[in-house]
Amino acid sequence: MSGQNMPGQSDDLWREKLSPERYHVLRQKGTEPAWSGELLHVDSPGVFHCAGCGSVLFSSDDKFDSGSGWPSFTRALSGEAVSTHPDTSLGMVRTEITCAACGGHLGHVFPDGPAPTGQRYCVNSLSLSFAPGTSSPSEPGTTT
Numbered sequence: 580m581s582g583q584n585m586p587g588q589s590d591d592l593w594r595e596k597l598s599p600e601r602y603h604v605l606r607q608k609g610t611e612p613a614w615s616g617e618l619l620h621v622d623s624p625g626v627f628h629c630a631g632c633g634s635v636l637f638s639s640d641d642k643f644d645s646g647s648g649w650p651s652f653t654r655a656l657s658g659e660a661v662s663t664h665p666d667t668s669l670g671m672v673r674t675e676i677t678c679a680a681c682g683g684h685l686g687h688v689f690p691d692g693p694a695p696t697g698q699r700y701c702v703n704s705l706s707l708s709f710a711p712g713t714s715s716p717s718e719p720g721t722t723t
């Protein structure tokens with residue numbers, strides 16, 4: 580297996596740190612049931628962090644209602660925050676997205692999103708934690 584891990588972060592530590600549901604999605608590439616996500620209907624200003632490592636991944640500015648049942652974004656906050664990987668599992672050709680910092684599975688990105696990017700980042704709510712407040716990252720003095 581060639582899964583990325585944070586240095587020193589063993590599988591046992593991930594199991595300790597994450598709830599079983601988050602562990603399954605982030606570390607085992609699971610998929611939460613459609614319409615089940617707590618963050619699906621969150622539309623207030625804020626940023627979405629990786630639930631594994633806290634890296635800032637998405638902004639409420641880019642969130643849209645895709646009708647898919649999963650939180651959806653037109654783009655990641657930065658090209659470096661989210662990595663893409665070809666995924667041919669389940670007999671489909673898709674592009675998996677992971678947190679670049681910890682390798683946690685986020686979901687998939689599809690080329691059928693709205694303007695301006697045409698991209699649809701389809702993300703498991705369980706992969707994310709929401710920090711309400713400003714919709715741009717790294718506001719000085721912000722605490723959670």
Ligand code: FE
Pocket residue numbers: 629630631632633634678679680681682683
């Ligand atoms: Fe992460």
